[in-house]
Amino acid sequence: MLKVCVTFLFFIITFNLSAQDKRYTHNAENGFMWQDFEKRMIAKDMKYDFLSAMLDNQKLKRLSGNLNNDLGCELEIEKLQNENQNKIDLHFMVKMIDNFYSEIENLIIPINFAYCYCIKKLAGYKSEELESFRLKLINFSKATLKQ
Secondary structure, X not given: OHHHHHHHHHHHHHHHHHOOOOOEEOOEEEXXXXXXXXXXXXXXXXXXXXXXXHHHHHHHHHHOOOOOOOOOXXXXXXXHHHXXXXXXXXXXXXXXXXXXXXXXXXHHOEHHXXXXXXXXXXXXXXXXXXXXXXXXXXXHHHHXXXX
């Protein structure tokens, strides 16, 4: 009986450890994680801290010459900065990302891609282009869920 219980316990533990956490897509934090930030009472500004750290990380990668892991919207960011429009305000971006994740279908999209979607929206992309980009992000994100 003990062997049966130990074997059963082993399978339960193995199954739980190998289960995919819904807060990650391709090992990147997604909309579920973004929404979890609101639920955590300890650090009220976790969304701002996360976004700031993500952008600082990208800046360090760019300065070190590692462009393999860019966000995918650097041209749009540069365009917005060159236009001297202070639209890339951290608080405003958090609100835009909150709005992006208000659609349940978008929750599986990694936060860095949600940020790029919002940047592209600020840069003046047409709604058809934005929807096409969003669908590509959803298809990319779903591809990891099937594995």
